[in-house]
Amino acid sequence: MIAVWKRELQSYFMTPIGYVFVGFFLLVSGILFTFNNLMSGSGDVAAMLSSFTMIPIFLAPILTMRLFSEERKNKSEQLLLTSPLSLTSIVIGKFLSALTVWLLTLIGTFLYVLIIGSYGRLYWGEIISSYIGFFLMGGCFIAVGTLISAVTENQVSAAVISIGINFFIWVIDSVIYVVPVAFVSTVLQWFSLYERYDPFARSQLGFSGILYFLSFMTAFLFLTVRVIDKRRWSEG
Amino acid sequence: MIEIQGLSKRYGNKYAIQNVTFTIQKGEILGFLGRNGAGKTTTMNIVTGYISASEGRVLLDGHDILEEPRVVKRRIGYLPEQPPLYMDMTVDEYLKFACAIKEVKPGAVKAHLNDVCELVKIQDVRKRLIKNLSKGYKQRVGLAQALIGNPEMIILDEPTVGLDPRQILEIRSLIKRLGQDHTVVLSSHILTEVADVCERVVIINKGKIVAQDKLGSLTSDVGDTFRITLRVAGQENEIKRTLRSLEGARYVDSLGVKEDGSYDFMVETDRSMDIRRPLFNTLAKAGLPILMLRPADITLEDIFLKLTGDSEEA
Incomplete structure (x- = not known):
């Protein structure tokens, strides 16, 4: 698992993908930071991070689109699948590599916190809670992308489908209130990442929220393992 | 194992x-x-x-x-x-x-x-x-x-x-x-x-x-046939006629021109007989110089023909 993690992480920075992800994230978040914090003189870090939450919807698929689809296309997955590694450790290793890039990117945004800190007071409880929530929510988008990458053989399709699903997750909160069937709106609520993120932004770092995000990721990674395993048995 | x-x-x-x-x-x-x-x-x-x-x-x-x-x-x-x-x-x-x-x-x-x-x-x-x-x-x-x-x-x-x-x-x-x-x-x-x-x-x-x-x-198993390919200088019909007249030549097939002024042929015989010497003498007598002669490899198709009996596959 560690070998796969290392290889993927290296690959992110040997190819433009890692730089594109980090660069675009910091560019867009920098623009938002400039308008929402610098120009309006706001020192609210939680609000700053909340304004960033829509960015991973569009950018997380960049990290995940090639994880499995490319390996499948150029057959390098044969090396992994015929090695003694278990499928679960391959999937987790790849997921963790994307998660590491995401973590590094978030560390990059700490610069904004330092800038705010040099002009005003920082509320560390709120900052840490918001960052943990944001990191976990991004992890969920990465887990979704990992699954989609295992389903498709084409990077572009993987990215587009992942963006579609992430976008749907983003608008779920608005959809829930217009769905007349109670059961459907309850099911949809299960997938509402933003509703789970809200308490983190209000410095309510709760066990249930963390557990929800971790379960969400685990479920999607489990599905990824099942999808790849099923393909090996496929008779279609 | x-x-x-x-x-x-x-x-x-x-x-x-x-x-x-x-x-x-x-x-x-x-x-x-x-x-x-x-x-x-x-x-x-x-x-x-x-x-x-x-x-x-x-x-x-x-x-x-x-x-x-x-x-x-x-x-x-x-x-x-x-x-x-x-x-x-x-x-x-x-x-x-x-x-x-x-x-x-x-x-x-x-x-x-x-x-x-x-x-x-x-x-x-x-x-x-x-x-x-x-x-x-x-x-x-x-x-x-x-x-x-x-x-x-x-x-x-x-x-x-x-x-x-x-x-x-x-x-x-x-x-x-x-x-x-x-x-x-x-x-x-x-x-x-x-x-x-x-x-x-x-x-x-x-x-x-x-x-x-x-x-x-x-x-x-496939080996009841022996094949040779050869390149002979001269007229195609004359070479073919001479080759066919050879005792033991079961099948003669023209493979076309690979070198100017000569034609390539494939000759099949029984494995039990080596016709290379009579072939050389006959062609020499007819004034048709051999430019190349070599035994043809038995191909996968040959073995398949024999093993599967599926001539369209070959």
Whole structure:
């Protein structure tokens, strides 16, 4: 698992993908930071991070689109699948590599916190809670992308489908209130990442929220393992 | 020893392979022959655990690949038809990665890599990115990957496809060398390649095993025919007439012009008789100089014709 993690992480920075992800994230978040914090003189870090939450919807698929689809296309997955590694450790290793890039990117945004800190007071409880929530929510988008990458053989399709699903997750909160069937709106609520993120932004770092995000990721990674395993048995 | 028992793989209603059964003995170099699409790769993919069979099982010294995948996979090195390379890595990085996933002890990696790279002759490209290597080198890096972890069994699927003649010869001699310490399965559609390196052959056609035997026994089955090709200077009709007049020439076929002023022919005779001398004398007497004469190889198609009786396939 560690070998796969290392290889993927290296690959992110040997190819433009890692730089594109980090660069675009910091560019867009920098623009938002400039308008929402610098120009309006706001020192609210939680609000700053909340304004960033829509960015991973569009950018997380960049990290995940090639994880499995490319390996499948150029057959390098044969090396992994015929090695003694278990499928679960391959999937987790790849997921963790994307998660590491995401973590590094978030560390990059700490610069904004330092800038705010040099002009005003920082509320560390709120900052840490918001960052943990944001990191976990991004992890969920990465887990979704990992699954989609295992389903498709084409990077572009993987990215587009992942963006579609992430976008749907983003608008779920608005959809829930217009769905007349109670059961459907309850099911949809299960997938509402933003509703789970809200308490983190209000410095309510709760066990249930963390557990929800971790379960969400685990479920999607489990599905990824099942999808790849099923393909090996496929008779279609 | 690998026992392949009643292996079948179904795609929809069609069988890619059906009831494939054979054994690979420890220490042998086994040729796995078949035309493109015959089911070679499917079989190899199942044996290495890349895909699963619909029916049947694969046992390595009694260990089932489905029940104990780690035990079996650790003992098999696989070079698929398209080497599973990461183009964005250098050769060294790639092979170190292969060492890590194949559970080579960290302390032994350096020496092991040196041995493997020396064996497949890639010492001089170890620091280069794989994407910048020639096809021959890529193939060797793929082969090096299969050797990582020193597996008992090495499975090579069409290892010489797309290589130039010199590279083909190098890979073949390497396979022979590997056969001294490993059990090797060479899957190929080129009979001469298999004849060159393998001791025993399994032939698959349309997903079914049609023959398995020592190579010598197989070719002697087809061997009631002896073929020679020759190039003769002169008029086509005259040469053909002269060749047909030869005693023992069962079949004469014109192969066209390969060199100005001459024609190529294929002559078939009974294996029991060598017509080269009478052929030379007759053509010399007729004033038709032989520019080239050589026995024609028995091709995979010949064996297939004999074994499957399917003339349209050949």
